[in-house]
Amino acid sequence: MQDHTRKRGPRPTTAQTRQRILDAAAEVMERLGLANATTKEIARSSGYSEATLYKHFADKSELFLEVLRHRFPPFVAELAALPERVGRGDVRATLCDVVVGAVPFFRHGAPMLGSLFAEPALLRRHREGLDAHGAGPHNVNRAVAGYLGAERDLGRLTPDTDPDATAALLVGACFQRGFLEAFGGGAEGLPPLDRFAADLVSSLRVLPRDAVDG
Missing domain, CATH: 1.10.10.60 (Homeodomain-like)
Structure with a gap:
């Protein structure tokens, strides 16, 4: 060539x-x-x-990570910016932004990553490559949990908020929605993404009563 x-x-x-x-x-x-x-x-x-x-x-792992950062929907940068939003703005709005960013990211990535699961050896090498770069899907949960924990400590979430469990619920729902959109070829039959985000965040029951009613 x-x-x-x-x-x-x-x-x-x-x-x-x-x-x-x-x-x-x-x-x-x-x-x-x-x-x-x-x-x-x-x-x-x-x-x-x-x-x-x-x-x-x-x-190849570094190349894949750069594709995630620069050619996917801009969710990676939004996650990295979460610490800067702690104690600032409306918590509900920030969590809704996470949802609105996560769903297209997962929708875009699901078909690309799915092929790895048919090749266990390739999946293992890819996982090892991501580990070497300190990357991997678990970092999404960690970033969201870190934000939730910091907001709870500031009193902007209910005191009994479990950051890890709440992040798992939020991110898991986003992944499922992204997978369904990828599988179905679009969002037909699903609620609009902004409404999905608002309903999901409200269902977590982590916002103080005055924040929910305000």
């Missing part, structure tokens, strides 16, 4: 090369599923060599 860096014309910048690789990786992962999205296929789709891929990304 001929590498784009060898073609005539201006040499792409590092940022341009990374963007082209990320675009190709996102397209291949969505089209083939993560199990079949080899670095060879991503390189072919991007027009670069595999050697060029490895100059910009340490391994």
